[in-house]
Amino acid sequence: MGLHPLRLGSGCFCVGRLSASHSPVLMCPLLKATMGLLQFQAPTQNDTMPWVVPTTCDWVVKFQELANTQPEAYFLELPHLHRGEKGQQRWLEEIYGLVRLLENQTGRKLNRKTLLSSVQIFMHAWKVFGRLIELRRKRVLAGVWFMVAANSFLLDSIEIWTERVHQMLETVATHPPAPEGNGVFLAGSPIIFPNFKLLHLIETAGMDVYGDDLCTSERIWPGAVCYEEPSYRGIMRALAERYHKACICPTFADNERRINSILNTLQQHHIRGVVYHVLKGCHPFDIESFNLEPRLKSRGYHFLKIETDYVQEDSQNILTRLEAFGRI
Amino acid sequence: MMVTKLRLITQHVMFFALTYGGRFGIRFGHSLPCFSCPYVSGCGGSCYLMALQGNWWGLQMSTTDMMTAMGLESLAHLGIFILLVILLNKFWCGWICPFGVVQDWLTYLRRRLAIHEAQFRWLTRDRLKTVKWILLAYLLIVPLLIAHAGGHYDLHLPFCRSICPAKPLMPLFVGNVRHLALDFTNAVTLLFTILSVTIAGGMLVGMFFKERFFCLFCPMLVLIHIFRKISPVRFEKNVDGCIGCGNCQCMCPMDIRAVHEQKTDKNVLSEDCLLCMNCTEACPGDEVLSIRFFKWRLFASSRNYVARRFAQRQRLS
Numbered sequence: 353m354g355l356h357p358l359r360l361g362s363g364c365f366c367v368g369r370l371s372a373s374h375s376p377v378l379m380c381p382l383l384k385a386t387m388g389l390l391q392f393q394a395p396t397q398n399d400t401m402p403w404v405v406p407t408t409c410d411w412v413v414k415f416q417e418l419a420n421t422q423p424e425a426y427f428l429e430l431p432h433l434h435r436g437e438k439g440q441q442r443w444l445e446e447i448y449g450l451v452r453l454l455e456n457q458t459g460r461k462l463n464r465k466t467l468l469s470s471v472q473i474f475m476h477a478w479k480v481f482g483r484l485i486e487l488r489r490k491r492v493l494a495g496v497w498f499m500v501a502a503n504s505f506l507l508d509s510i511e512i513w514t515e516r517v518h519q520m521l522e523t524v525a526t527h528p529p530a531p532e533g534n535g536v537f538l539a540g541s542p543i544i545f546p547n548f549k550l551l552h553l554i555e556t557a558g559m560d561v562y563g564d565d566l567c568t569s570e571r572i573w574p575g576a577v578c579y580e581e582p583s584y585r586g587i588m589r590a591l592a593e594r595y596h597k598a599c600i601c602p603t604f605a606d607n608e609r610r611i612n613s614i615l616n617t618l619q620q621h622h623i624r625g626v627v628y629h630v631l632k633g634c635h636p637f638d639i640e641s642f643n644l645e646p647r648l649k650s651r652g653y654h655f656l657k658i659e660t661d662y663v664q665e666d667s668q669n670i671l672t673r674l675e676a677f678g679r680i
Numbered sequence: 681m682m683v684t685k686l687r688l689i690t691q692h693v694m695f696f697a698l699t700y701g702g703r704f705g706i707r708f709g710h711s712l713p714c715f716s717c718p719y720v721s722g723c724g725g726s727c728y729l730m731a732l733q734g735n736w737w738g739l740q741m742s743t744t745d746m747m748t749a750m751g752l753e754s755l756a757h758l759g760i761f762i763l764l765v766i767l768l769n770k771f772w773c774g775w776i777c778p779f780g781v782v783q784d785w786l787t788y789l790r791r792r793l794a795i796h797e798a799q800f801r802w803l804t805r806d807r808l809k810t811v812k813w814i815l816l817a818y819l820l821i822v823p824l825l826i827a828h829a830g831g832h833y834d835l836h837l838p839f840c841r842s843i844c845p846a847k848p849l850m851p852l853f854v855g856n857v858r859h860l861a862l863d864f865t866n867a868v869t870l871l872f873t874i875l876s877v878t879i880a881g882g883m884l885v886g887m888f889f890k891e892r893f894f895c896l897f898c899p900m901l902v903l904i905h906i907f908r909k910i911s912p913v914r915f916e917k918n919v920d921g922c923i924g925c926g927n928c929q930c931m932c933p934m935d936i937r938a939v940h941e942q943k944t945d946k947n948v949l950s951e952d953c954l955l956c957m958n959c960t961e962a963c964p965g966d967e968v969l970s971i972r973f974f975k976w977r978l979f980a981s982s983r984n985y986v987a988r989r990f991a992q993r994q995r996l997s
Contacts, residue, residue: 435924464794482984575983577990578930578962580891580930580958581791583795583797584796586796590930594925594926594927594930600923608943612920612924
C-alpha cells in the first residue's frame with residue numbers, strides 16, 4: 353500500500369519527565385517516555401496517519417486517554433488467548449479491520465500481489481536478522497551492538513534497514529570472536545534505545561549478553577510467514593496467525609511455550625545464567641518471572657531478577673548485584 | 681533437493697506406474713495400501729480394500745473356502761498388505777497414493793486461480809474424523825453379512841461400488857467412462873451407482889475447494905494408522921524446542937492441530953497425518969520436527985531450510 357510502519361515507544365528518560373506530572377507514578381516508563389516524546393515533538397496537522405495500538409497491556413489500553421493524541425489511536429484488540437480458534441478468528445478480524453482503515457486513509461486497495469511482495473521483503477529481512485543472531489551467538493558481535501541494530505528496526509523503511517544490517521554483517525563477519533567469557537541470557541521487559549543502562553551494566557560487570565528474549569531485540573518478529581494458500585485470504589490468515597499465535601509475550605494467558613524458547617536457547621548455546629529485566633510497572637513480565645524463576649533454577653540455571661526503570665540512580669546497586677551474579 | 685520437489689516427483693512416477701504400469705508389465709499385486717483402483721484397466725497394482733471386501737481373498741469368503749488354498753492366499757495378501765503398511769506407513773498416503781495425486785492437481789489448479797481454500801470450524805473438523813471409522817466398519821461388516829448372514833450378493837464390494845470416488849474417477853485416466861453410468865439391473869445396483877456417481881461429483885467439488893478432501897474420510901488412513909506403533913517410520917517432535925509458532929498447523933493439508941498442540945509425547949504421527957512433511961519443512965525450530973526410518977533421520981526441520989524454501993516459493997508466486 354506504499355506505507356511502512358514506524359514503531360512508537362521510547363527509552364528516553366528526559367522526555368519521560370515531561371509527562372511525569374500528568375501520569376501515574378508507577379506507570380510503565382516506556383509509555384511514559386513515549387507520551388513525553390509526543391508532547392515534545394507533537395504531531396503536525398499533516399500527520400493524519402493513525403497510531404495503531406495493539407492492546408497488549410493495561411497501560412497501552414489507557415494510552416490514548418493519558419496521552420490525548422491527535423489523530424486518535426486505532427486500537428487493535430488483541431485476544432489474550434491465542435491457541436484457540438476463537439482468539440485466532442478474532443485477531444484475523446482485527447487485521448481485516450486494520451486493512452480497511454489503511455485503505456480508507458490511503459485510497460489504495462491492498463491486493464494479493466502487494467501482500468506477497470511485502471512477505472518477501474520481510475522474509476529477506478528475517479534471513480539477514482538470523483545471520484546477525486548467529487554472529488552474536490559466536491561472540492563476534494557484542495550484545496550492545498546487536499541491540500542497537502535490532503532497535504533500529506521499524507524506525508525506517510524495512511528495505512533500508514535490511515540493506516544496512518547486511519552491510520554491517522559484511523563488516524563484522526570478518527572480525528575474530530571475543531574470548532569466551534561470562535555469557536548470560538537477557539529476558540523480560542523490552543529495552544528500547546537510548547536506555548541501554550542494563551546492557552552497559554552487564555558488560556561493565558564482566559558479562560556479555562549471548563542471547564535474549566526481548567520483544568525489541570531477538571523477538572522483534574517471530575519468524576518467516578509460511579503460507580500454503582497463495583490467495584489473498586490465505587496469506588492474510590497466515591500473516592495474522594504468524595504474528596499472533598507465534599508471539600510469546602507474557603500478555604497471553606496460554607503462554608507456556610515461552611519457557612521452551614528460553615530453555616532451548618540456553619541449552620543450545622551453553623548459557624548458564626539468566627538476567628531477568630522488569631521495568632517498574634510492567635506487570636505481565638513481573639508476574640511471569642515468578643513462574644520462570646523456579647523452572648529455570650530446577651534445571652540448574654542461575655537467575656537474577658532486576659527491577660528498574662530509566663533512572664540512573666540505581667545503577668551502582670544493580671552493578672553490585674550483577675558483579676556478584678557474574679562471579680557465580 | 682527440496683522435499684516438496686522430491687515428493688512431487690515420487691508422486692507422479694508412482695501415479696504413472698500404478699495407473700498405466702500394467703500396460704508395460706508392471707504389477708505390484710493386489711495388496712497395495714493406497715487407492716490404486718483395480719477398475720482402471722491396465723493398472724500397475726490394486727488397492728487392498730477391494731481384496732479385503734471380496735470373496736476371493738477377503739471377508740466375503742465362505743467358511744468352506746477359507747479351509748482351501750484360497751484361505752492361505754487371502755492370508756498371504758493380508759500379510760503383504762501389513763508388511764507394506766509397516767514398512768512405509770503413511771508415506772503411502774502422502775507420497776504414493778495416485779488418488780492423492782489427483783487431489784493435489786485440483787488443489788494446484790485452485791491455487792493457480794487464486795481461489796481461497798474452504799475452511800472447516802475446528803469442531804466440524806473433529807466430528808468428521810469419525811466418518812472414516814464408519815466407512816471402515818461399513819466395508820468390513822457388509823461382506824461378512826453376505827458371507828455368513830445371507831446378505832444379497834449384489835451388495836458385494838460395498839465400499840468400492842457405492843462410496844469410493846476413485847472407482848468412477850480414476851478409470852477416466854484410461855478413457856473409461858463406463859463407471860459414470862447408472863446400473864439399472866436391480867434396485868441395489870441402481871442405488872449403488874447413484875451413490876457412487878453422486879459422491880464422486882461431490883468429492884470432485886470438495887477436492888477442488890479443500891485440499892485432500894477425500895483423505896478426511898479415507899478408511900485406508902485408519903487401517904494404516906493401526907500399525908503405526910510397529911512401523912519403523914517415526915514422526916517425532918522435540919516438544920521442549922517448540923516455540924508454538926503454529927506453522928505446522930498452518931501448512932497442514934489435513935488441518936491437523938495435534939502436532940502444534942503436543943507438549944509431552946514426542947510421537948506426533950496422528951490419525952490423519954499423510955506424512956507429506958509440509959509441517960516439517962515449515963517448522964523454523966532446528967530439529968524440532970523430524971521424520972525417522974529406523975534409527976536414520978530422513979529429514980529434520982531447520983530455520984535455514986525454511987528461509988531457503990519459502991524465499992524460493994515466493995519468487996515462484
